Amino acid sequence: MNSLTSRRAVVLVGGLAALLAGCCSSRECAKCSDHAAAVTPATDAQRTALIERVKGLKGEWTSADEQGNQRVVCRFDVSSNGSVVREIMFPGGEHEMTNVYHMDGDSLVMTHYCARGNQPRMRAHAADGNEIVFVNDGVTNLTEKGGGYMGGMTLVFKDENTVIERWQSYRDGKASNDHNTEFVLTRRK
Numbered sequence: 663m664n665s666l667t668s669r670r671a672v673v674l675v676g677g678l679a680a681l682l683a684g685c686c687s688s689r690e691c692a693k694c695s696d697h698a699a700a701v702t703p704a705t706d707a708q709r710t711a712l713i714e715r716v717k718g719l720k721g722e723w724t725s726a727d728e729q730g731n732q733r734v735v736c737r738f739d740v741s742s743n744g745s746v747v748r749e750i751m752f753p754g755g756e757h758e759m760t761n762v763y764h765m766d767g768d769s770l771v772m773t774h775y776c777a778r779g780n781q782p783r784m785r786a787h788a789a790d791g792n793e794i795v796f797v798n799d800g801v802t803n804l805t806e807k808g809g810g811y812m813g814g815m816t817l818v819f820k821d822e823n824t825v826i827e828r829w830q831s832y833r834d835g836k837a838s839n840d841h842n843t844e845f846v847l848t849r850r851k
Contacts, residue, residue, distance in 0.1 A: 701766060701767030701768075702767050703767065703768075704765050704767060704769075705768070708768050708788075711788070711789035711794075712765065712769075712770035712786060712788075712789055712794060713745075713763065713765050713770055715789065715794065715819065716738070716747045716763045716770070716817070717740050717744070717747055718822075719738040719747070719749075720739065720740055721737070721738060721849060722736075722737045722849075722850040723735055723737070723738070723825065723847035723848065723849055723850060724847065724848050724850050725846055725847055725848070726846075732848070734753060735751065735847060736749055736750060736751045736752070736753070736845075736847065737750045742764075745765070746762060746763065746764045747764075748760060748761070748762055748763075749761040749762075749763070757777040758777070759774065759775055759777050760774075761773065761774050761775070762775070766785070768787070769786060770785070770786045770796075771783060771784070771786075771799070772784045772785075772786070772796050774812055774815070776811065776812060778810075778811070779803055779805070780801055780802065780803045780805070780809075780811050781801065781802045781803055782798070782800075782801040782811045782812050782813050783799045783800050783801065783802075784799055784814060784815055785797060785799040792818060792819045793816055793817065793819070794816070794817045795816045796814060796815045796816065796817075797813075797814055798814055798832060808833060808834040809833070810831055810832065810833045810838070810840050810841065811831070811832055812830070812831055812832070812841070813830060813831065813832030814829070814832070815827060815828065815830065816830075822849070823851075824846070824849075825847045825849075826844060826845065826846050826847070827843075828842075828844050829841075829842060829844070829845075830842055
């Protein structure tokens, strides 16, 4: 084999390897579905502290407006054979948004489908007492470089009928104070 043929073979093999690596590292990885990584399942204690706690929020929740009137702020529903909790914020309103909670191994993942059109994903690895703290785990459809999104949220369980959601805004991939929001929710009876 001469040096020109050797170089062509190296380029061909290198190009093929890059093509295969690109497939498995791109968003089109469905072509390589046999490469999906398995996670270690959550223990019963982890599931109880995370997803089961969120499942316990099933129902409608209200919050007081500026005049002190109670209004429905969100509704939690359990779906997909008990593996997902769907929260609808401001149901039927102009700024209706959806949050979807599910386990991913030993962590609880929440995707916030924002009225802004982006989809921040947050992850909680453990529950601490009466809180589940979700931290930024990425965002999709962020159409403005350095744009703002909700990148963190803490669920505080005051009692079986009172929950607080503390939302943390992000800008340029870092926590900011642009639009931090707190909702004190009361279970509708």
